[in-house]
Amino acid sequence: MALFRDVVVLGLVALLVESVAGLSKLGVDPPTTAQCTAVTNILRFDCYPEDGATEELCNNRGCCWLPPTTAERKNPSLGVILDIPYCYYPTGYGSYELSDLSDTSAGKSATLKRNVASYIPNDINTIQIDAKFESQTRLHVRLYDPANQRWEPPLPQLPQVAGGETNTDYEFVMEESKIGFQVVRKSTKEVLFNTQDVGGFIFADQFIQMSALLPSNYTYGLGEHRASFPLNMHWQRFTMWNRDQGPSEYVSCRCITAMNAPFDWDTFLNVTAIFYFHEHLQICGYHISINLLTCLLGNNLCCLFVQTNLYGTHPFYLSMETSNNAHGVLLFNSNGMAEILECEIKPLNLFPDVLLQPTPAITYRTVGGILDMYFLMGPTPADVVKQYTELIGRPFIPPYWGLGFHLCRYGYADLADTKAAMTRTQDAGIPLDTQWNDLDYMENQNDFTYDTDKFAGLPDFFTGDSYQVCYIPQNGMHYIPLIDPGVSGSEAYRTVGGILDMYFLMGPTPADVVKQYTELIGRPFIPPYWGLGFHLCRYGYADLADTKAAMTRTQDAGIPLDTQWNDLDYMENQNDFTYDTDKFAGLPDFVDELHQARNLSRHYFSQNGMHYIPLIDPGVSGSEASGTYPPYDRGVELGVFIKDSSGTPFLGKVWNPVSTVWPDFTHPDSITYWKEMLQSMYDLFEFDGAWIVKYTRQINQDREKCIQEGWFIISKGMMPRLSSTDTALPEHLRFYNSD
Incomplete structure (x- = not known):
């Protein structure tokens, strides 16, 4: 039974990105060295979970920046690199002060009052904590805004209990000198859930974060995901967001030495021949598909499973204690969230999740509602399940x-x-x-x-x-x-601006419709004859020798080869219109040899020569020193880059190491610029075509600037947010679209 099935939070990603605006406006002093060194690696709680962390951005949040050493990151017993956060909360991280601690007829209560602004906008400055002792084995804790009603799930309808039970198996501990609370088992004095001064507690309008220490690494639940029965506590992320897909998983693997470390691909294929291939896997630059992989835990690789979120959401877990007792915890919140058992693979975006880490500890992040928690004391696993279904409702007995x-x-x-x-x-x-x-x-x-x-x-x-x-x-x-609870309605077009300008093409045959359509929008270019042959390409060629080796393997397999491609591996520092004169030394001669392939002995070269196509993304590095990178300098000179409201090039981030700018192809000089850049590259080596990728702009840095300039993130894409009367920015809505 899915506890919170089919919950929809509109504009989730847009709201999350908007919530991180203004990070540098806190005026928070960087922590002292003593505050940072006092936190061991295993007690680090991530202060910058979104991508693009730097020491400056980390310090702007009042957090510690200390990359772990290679020796610290490699755990030989696991065969993986633990993802220890670079940016983490120091000891004594300010947020709220606890006051008005008192006993009530139902249990206990207290007030949290924020004493320093967080890096998320719209902090809720006063939080009420109510602990209701509902029964001997059930504790109900609510953290909420006493001044405003916030969303709480109406279903399932949980029992309303007055509380005030005096004979309990638990103690609920709060202290005015510490932020948060503890749940303690009376019989063993073991702390089951400890949020006191743990991580960074945030309670804002559209982002809530709370971390807690757990009694052991034996944790189960947090469905729905395809995962091992005991959850992996080594930096794991679980997204609580209902998704219409079957159980699947993918594996993310990294080279321990470096992402571009030498890799014996043939050996890997032999080792993994028994596995089924399904979804995405990247190993040292190699992309393949995989459904099940026990992991290649050798000297070169780190592999971690990533479980995808499924149909339903159960933000409940059962934990075994060191005393062999068991307890359960339910967070009754239907907003998007995630829990991380912290050994996570770094997230690309600040997204609601649950994190588990080997402290052991858990971090909840959600984008709304309240923190409404139930603690079920067991003491056996069977007791916990009985108490949980007593709370949320018994499942139906199947026929x-x-x-x-x-x-x-x-x-x-x-x-x-x-x-x-x-x-x-x-x-x-x-x-x-x-x-x-x-x-x-x-x-x-x-x-x-x-x-x-x-x-x-x-x-x-x-x-x-x-x-x-x-x-x-x-x-x-x-x-x-199958009977889905989604009924077909009338078809509709929805757009954020412009007019409805429609053409109806009457055919009457499908071929006639296609002919009429291309007559209207323009005929597609006829590809060259060689463009119809076999082309070889992938991301992750280590160098030119690796590219040639791939060609040789193709020939040895008896595959006729017409065209060789290179992804961004060939570039210098991943910059357009360059090539790496070290790793790809000899590239111009290589291209010439392809064109004169008839003079080579390899029989798989076509009679008229081979061809070469490099990747040329329409994203130009925006961080090179003035005068050192002509593609940027010339673009600034012609004014062809997309600009923010201050008139300077808008900075985003894709493959370039630091920042990216994009040509505005509606600018009258953009074609001149693009032709000049292509010609400059053709002068280096005579490529036969350009692989121009249509991708969405991922804003991994300067997110607050992105929001200030009126942009928001949809999926992995970027769109300008403009009203019909907004003249501060060019109207790019008609030109930009998300993949």
């Missing part, structure tokens, strides 16, 4: 036939295909109780319908009279169709 073998997948072409799958199952000797259909059975994928053409005869499918096969049990089989 007996529901425990049998069920057959289902998306993609049955028609009813005959469904029947064929059943027959194959029976032929394999598998007893079958229930057949399912995904949305394939629907008419036009609409709820409460069925396709009377492809699924003609569906009503008679399981009557028992018209469908007799030997593997139907005596009491009949059962049938379950």
